[in-house]
Amino acid sequence: MKKLLLAGSVMAALSASPLMAADEIKLGVFLGFTGPIESIVADMGPAAELAIKEVSDSGALLGGAKVTGVRGDTTCTDAAAATAAAERLITSDKVSALIGGDCSGVTTAALQNVAMPNGTVMISPSATSPALSTLEDNGVFFRTAPSDARQGEIVADILKGKDVKSIALTYTNNDYGKGLAESIKMNFEKQGGEVTISASHEDGKGDYSAEVGALAAAGGEVLVVAGYLDQGGKGIIQGSIDTGAFDTFYLPDGMVGDALPEAIGDDLNGSYGANPGTDSEGAGIFAEMAEKAGFKAGPFSAESYDAAALIMLAMQAAESSESGKLKDKVMDVANAPGEKIMPGELEKGLKLLAEGKEIDYVGASAVELVGSGESAGNYREIKIEGGKIEVVGYR
Amino acid sequence: MPESTEILNALVLFANYIIVPGLAYGSQLALGALGVTLIYGILRFSNFAHGDMMAFGTMVTILVTWGLQSVGIGLGPLPTALLALPLGILATIALCLLTDKWVYKYYRSQKSAPVTFVMASLGVMFMVNGIVRFIIGTDDQRFFDGERFIIKAREFKQMTGLNEGLAIKTSQGITVVIAIILVILLFWFLQKTRSGKAMRAYSDNEDLSLLSGINPDKVVRTTWIIAAALTCVAGVLYGLDKSFKPFTYFQLLLPIFAAAIVGGIGQPIGAIVGGYVIAFSEMMVTYPYKKFVGYLAPEQWQPDGLLQLLSTEYKFAVSFIILVLVLLVRPTGIFKGKVL
Amino acid sequence: MSNAIRATLAFAVMFGLLAMVGFFQSWALALTILNLCIISAVMALGVNIQWGYAGLFNIGIMGFAALGGAAAMLVSMPPVGNAWEAGGMNILYSALMFIGTIVAAVLVHKKLPDNGWRTFLMIIVLVTGYFLTRYFYEPMVSAIESTDAAKTGYLGGLGLPIVLSWPVGGLFAAGAAWVIGKVALGLRSDYLAIATLGISEIVVAMLKNEDWLTRGVKNVNGLPRPVPYELDLQQSEWFAAWVEKFYAADLAALEGAAREAAMRTHMIEASGLFVKLCYTGLFATVLLIVLTLCVLALNSPWGRMIRAIRDNEVSAEAMGKNVTGRHLQIFILGSAVCGIAGAMLTTLDGQLTPTSYIPLRFTFLIWVMVIVGGSGNNLGAILGGFLIWFMWVEAEPAGVWLMSVLTTWLPEGNSVKAHLVDSAQHMRLFTMGLVLLLVMRFAPRGIIPERSGR
Structure with missing residues (x-):
């Protein structure tokens, strides 16, 4: 994990520079790194960054684009700080989409005040409030955690x-x-x-x-x-x-x-x-990957990995890293029909999509999105x- | 079933859920509140950095414990952390003396208002908070080893044949024993030794004590050393009994303050009583007496509801409600405050 | 350096910092930070009234801000008809019982002579009242909370424009301040601090757990806004025309699809900025009104009396001034300002999130603002609000940047380096502490100190 974290964070820091390669894609890792659930996020953040690194290293996304994660702190509780962090990620760091937020409260605040107006896709790994199912989201909000x-x-x-x-x-x-x-x-x-x-x-x-x-x-x-x-x-x-x-x-x-x-x-x-979970072996594979990367497969870490993976797979399917285009593909890559994709097989998924084939991302938490884009x-x-x-x- | 078994059952129930945990929690709060109250008595400000000082001491103790465990040194049935504790105390003392030297000393020389000290302690709180998370991270750390129980609930039931079990954890036993030893030591120190008497004189009347040749720097130093030791022990005991997490320790600040104030801030005996008052009231006000009354009341009077005065959601508010009530009825705290 | 120059310079630097955010990060972010800066400044003004004018130590700012937040929700959300029906007459009865108990207790306290019997009677009245109230209250609560719990499960609000809630929030906070002041003022000075700390915790505990009123930890989302929605703006023609005009030079060079794409980007950006500017206008108006009132009050005979009391309570009292009475006034006024700021913050967030009220953010941070800015000086408090909030938000990216710069000499993959970079988020607290200590040590009266000796 150390290596990965390092890579993620250093790039996050460097990304503040205006010079950026054209084929570089940034994703916001928008979780509560400080605050009441900071100990859970200590595994969720690395899980999302693991997927990002996997894709970036594979060189299979959109003809070899590099993907980096930029962290933003939701604080889990403080809607104002979360809004400011989301604003920074979207308008300053110019991330393509957000993995997050974590707690339902800050997630709705960031969604309604920042992500929706900017048309930026958010995939939350852990916001489970049923209220989010009915919230007007203009099609940009998804979650890999099922509703309560x-x-x-x-x-x-x-x-x-x-x-x-x-x-x-x-x-x-x-x-x-x-x-x-x-x-x-x-x-x-x-x-x-x-x-x-x-x-x-x-x-x-x-x-x-x-x-x-x-x-x-x-x-x-x-x-x-x-x-x-x-x-x-x-x-x-x-x-x-x-x-x-x-x-x-x-x-x-x-x-x-x-x-x-x-x-x-x-x-x-x-x-x-x-x-x-389903009877797929995704969770087991993910646990091994997590151990190798040096973090625990704690609560919602599988969902975090999947959220990141879904965003990047949807980019490939949409042939664009723009939120406005990839939002229509999230449901397609998450659900059947298509070849089943396990954690660690993101490269395979990207290649299949590049060949124009369909995939059904199963991932670490057996993703199946229903309704307005939430886990079945x-x-x-x-x-x-x-x-x-x-x-x-x-x- | 004979009446006496019912009464025994009720008593054991009460002991298991209120008395035993209340004593342990109360002792931890009391040790924390003693530190707060000593600082208040001598340095005359409320030290907001107290919770994070606790976390710092506990963190050092945990790190040393891990070191000892990795080379296989232990205490048998007792937790290894007790061996590591002295180093933790030393580290906390060092931190306290350093912050005093770099931060508080200046304001003492300026004769600043107490609230300036409070603000400065806030700054120290933020910084220590950052340092602790920086070193050990934000995770939950458990460092208890050795025998977990003195009596287990199931064994107690078999032994006595009662319906209700009584469990006493080793950590609870250790907490109470250490708290008693420390309190005795502290009172002996304050009453009998020269430095202790100097501290009391300084707290009682600063000007008069300075006239009679007491060295204020020495008094302040002694106070920090004692307060740091108490703080570290309180933190380690709390961590042994529950678990260590930086965020938890920050939150502990509030009940500790409540305990110190309810007892009468500046009063060591008050801090101890305050600790137990807060701990027991948190439990007794939110405890549903349904089962308890069920054992005692005759058949036809069995209660339907939970017989709970306040739901556990307000557990946290209880300490403050008591605090406000005490301020209304007896504004100086239970024991008149501000004398050591 | 005279105060006026100092203040001008300090604010110039502050707006320079915001402009830098605009240029180097984005204008949307700069405006977001600015809006929160203004709200923080209003809150800091409230604390400054109490601490700077009168030396009252209030560490329950969180509670007053939370009351303001609750007011925003209660005023603006539409009422939930089903819940009112479910609660039925029990709502009325339990309210009557509650008020009746209080009135009876106060009557007993006022009318009877002060002896053991009075206390005894008080206890009887309170205990009976508690159980009678609970008799009606409990069925009411469970009935209301079970009406469509996942979506509503609370009574809702009044459905009025949310801007009205700002004064209402002030009134709520003032009411709470009156109760606290009656209890704790006139006792030793630090007891006010303790009482405010306690009451603010209780207020937040109630917001979190009285679901029938506030929806508790489930939050109330989607409070109506006082300003237009970005998505509506993006659809509206007048706004498109406006954007077209504004970016005319930029768009002129483009054609067809490229032009459309550029237009879309501009629309999104402009709509965000427009909405934020609307908020800025509203908040700045409130700030200016509060500031004007503060300045007028401070320079009036009343303001001189207040400062005289602060500087020497004993002699002021000897001059026949009612110290406790004035303190109560000041305390209520300051708390009301905090309540207004709390309502504004909830309006900006668009939701009531009871779990967000934590002392670190809403009490201690505001105190840092007042002390760093310069207590007793209104402009100082405002500057403190701006500066500290700015640092609070920007400490995170700055921390990450700093860490990676500091560790560039370490080899890639070094575990120390990884750990340091990983912990950057916690630098926020560390930085706040350091700034506070440095300011207190080297500029103890704040950046813009109070003017003295006029």
């Missing part, structure tokens, strides 16, 4: 399949957690289940005794933790196991990752969940067994 509404149905189905009658629910107090929690609650209650409590937890607090106490007092067969696996979500699970409050946990997408069983240990065995939400049901994540089925 879809995941709620999946969670309710899996829980019903396990014959769970009552759950306690905790969510990270942001638009992702809250939106997902509401969706889960609605779907689970529709199926006749009982939600004993729906309590939020703040990320980055460290101490979750009060939350765990409240969840334990409310009770329930399973604790659903709609959070992040390296943030409050992990703290809640650890606290619940330590105090003996819950034994079994349901893990939504933000919680599924090898880091969690590694951190918690054997006590997590028997817990289950689901994250976006194919889910991979998993369970934790022997300290490892095992796939038990697909939904």
Whole structure:
């Protein structure tokens, strides 16, 4: 990763110079490098830059164009700073498209105030708010993360399949957690289940005794933790196991990752969940690539890689690096028909497109875009067994 | 089922979810608040850089711990971090003395208003914040090793045959023990030693103490050294018990301030009490008493609702509500502030 | 150097910096930064009223800005009819219960003699009121929040023009300031700081968690704008004609498709600039009004009295001035200005994002502005607002650039180099700290200090 990061950042810095080769394409990596989710972004940024490097090194894009990533900091929370950063990326660095933003709040601000007026394509790897599905976006906004509404149905189905009658629910107090929690609650209650409590937890607090106490007092067969696996979500699970409050946990997408069983240990065995994915081997390939590049395949890092890949594949299909042209091709390269493209095979995809053939980008997170350009939400049901994540089925 | 089992169950439930975590969290806050209050008592300003000083000390301790772990030195059932702690403390002391020399000393010589110091500490906070992230990054770091539990919830249930389990983590035990030792040491130092008495005199009446020949530079230096040690220990204990992340430590600043002020700022005993008041009130106000009452109440009075005074969302606000209430009822804090 | 020259020079440098952004990066970015600079300047003026005029230490700016932001949303969004229906009479009942409890508690406090019974009765009234209110409040909340939770799930606003929300935001903030001032003013000076810190945290916690009112962490997107939308401009003929005229020289040389493409680029660019300029006009008007009022107030007998109180509270009190009363006035005024700025910021963002209210950005940064600019001097506060916001935004690209320059001598692929470049984003905090410390040390009264001895 070090090498890659270096390359990305140095080029980002140098790109401030007005002299630029004609066949150089820039992409904005527009994520929250500082702020509450900075630890997750530490893997998302490199993942996007990995795809950029892969394409750039292949020399197959638009007749050998070099692609570089320019970082912009969304701060995750501060809409004003994010708007300014997006403005800089688009109007000053003149990036062709943005990979990002991350948190739904800053994403909508940057989309409505900067990207839409400039007609710049944004592909968000992690903004899951259902509100983004209906937002007027002039066709420039896509996301490789599924909407919360879809995941709620999946969670309710899996829980019903396990014959769970009552759950306690905790969510990270942001638009992702809250939106997902509401969706889960609605779907689970529709199926006749009982939600004993729906309590939020703040990320980055460290101490979750009060939350765990409240969840334990409310009770329930399973604790659903709609959070992040390296943030409050992990703290809640650890606290619940330590105090003996819950034994079994349901893990939504933000919680599924090898880091969690590694951190918690054997006590997590028997817990289950689901994250976006199909029976393709994309996720596994990506995890290996990430390890080789020196970063973790953490939450939303696969989606970040895919977001970057989609932009560049769409460029190839549109034969132009202009957002106005490539936006119409994003859906084409993401979906069937065509040859399936795995992570690490971007060169092959680019070449096929250059030959005028069709491709179906599968990528690290089994991308399938529906509706107004969001992930269809194919889910991979998993369970934790022997300290490892095992796939038990697909939904 | 006999009545006494029900009562025992209720008590164990309460201990497991409120008393044990509250004691540990309270001790961590108390140690942090002691540092804040000492600085306030001697240097007469609220040190906003405190949270990031904690992060700095913890970071050094973690780095040393990793070094020790890699050469295979450990403490058996106890966490290795305890071995690394002295180095962390030394580093924190060095940082504190350096910032004092480069930043605060000038304003002391200028006899600046307290708010100038507060602003300067803000500057230090920003810089240390940057340095810590620069060195160790933004990730969550866990550095606990050794035996995790003193008692496990499941074992406790088997042992006693009760419905409810009680878990005590090693880190919680260590936290409370170290906090008690440090507090005793601190009070002994303040009451019995020459330097301690000088500190108290200086805090009580600066001019009078200077007239009686106390060296102000020495007092300030001692204060920084003690405060830095307490800060570093508080940070490491918090990190051992939960986990280390620079962002978390910045956030800790607010409950620590609340603790120091509720207890009466400038008052060591107040800082300790304040720490526990904040910790326990955060938990007790947001705890749903449904199960607790369920054990105690007769069959027909079983509660339907959660019996929660405030939802956990307002956990963070609780410390401030208490703070405002204390200011309204007793503006000096529980113990009258500003004397060591 | 006299103050006037100093101020002129400082502002010249400031606008020079913005112009450099315009030339070297882009004009759109320069205007974006300028708009936020103006808002920051208004906020810094509010703090300057409190700190510079009266020595009141308010570290709850975040809360007042957040109240302003909430006002922007509550005034401008259309009401959600379904949610009002779902809430039904319970909305009215719980509001009545809440107000009734407060009134009863205040009556008990005012009418009864001060003894143990009064306290006891107060507690009874408050506890009963709490449970009665909750009885109606809880079904109301769950009914409202479950109406189409993914899209609305809140009551909405009044559907009025968003510019109206700016004074409303000021009123909200003033109301909160009145309560805080009543509690904390007149006590030891740093208790005001603590009370403001606490209340601002509580205000933000409420914005985050009272979903029925503010949609909480799910944010309210798409607040109506006071200025045209870029996409509409790009469609409109008058704007096209205008752009054609403006870029006539540029377009004349081109023909056919090339001309069309160039025209499209110009349209996009011009529409963005036009919208930003509209905002600039609106914000600058507010800034000028607030500044004029501040200058007039500071030079009036009232302003002299305020400064007299600040410089020597005891003697002012001995002269028969009502110190606490004046402090309350000042505190309310300053907070109201912060509220106005908060509403303006939310208007510019086009959305209410409760999670964005963090003390670092909304309290401490504003304080840096006031101290660096020059507390007690209105122009100083404005300059501080401009300069510090500029640095806050530009520290990131500058940090990346600096790091890569500093490490050019290291070989490609060196891990130290990679780490340094990777950490560049964190230089923002480091830089802010360094600037603050340097200014405080070498220009302790700020860049444009307060004029003294008139």
